[in-house]
Amino acid sequence: MADVLDKTGARTDEAAGVIAGARERIDALDDRIIGLVQERMAVSAVIQEARITSGGRRVNLSREMEVLGHYRDALGKPGTALAMTLLELCRGRI
Numbered sequence: 001m002a003d004v005l006d007k008t009g010a011r012t013d014e015a016a017g018v019i020a021g022a023r024e025r026i027d028a029l030d031d032r033i034i035g036l037v038q039e040r041m042a043v044s045a046v047i048q049e050a051r052i053t054s055g056g057r058r059v060n061l062s063r064e065m066e067v068l069g070h071y072r073d074a075l076g077k078p079g080t081a082l083a084m085t086l087l088e089l090c091r092g093r094i
């Protein structure tokens with residue numbers, strides 16, 4: 001048990017149990033989030049390829065403003081930073 005206490009930072013067995021269980025849920029959620037990000041990257045690539053093949057540009061700034069606003073409205077200022085990271089993953093650095 002000392003090992004679990006060390007790993008979680010808890011000071012009691014009960015707290016260590018709660019933390020270990022919640023961390024399992026967080027790891028599962030993170031796996032799903034990563035899968036969704038990868039799915040978003042694939043869908044974004046389809047859009048960008050269609051636009052480039054048609055003679056357009058990879059980036060569409062007005063759409064990016066909509067995406068940034070969506071995340072900001074839902075999550076506040078850190079939502080904007082999250083959306084910027086997602087956009088960088090999906091279309092590369094600009």
Ligand SMILES: O=C(O)C(=O)C[C@]1(C(=O)O)C=C[C@@H](O)C=C1
Pocket residue numbers: 044047048058059060061063064067086087090091
């Ligand atoms: O919606 C588009 O037009 C896209 O190309 C997708 C996307 C995105 O990943 O959200 C990626 C690049 C563009 O600059 C804007 C948005």
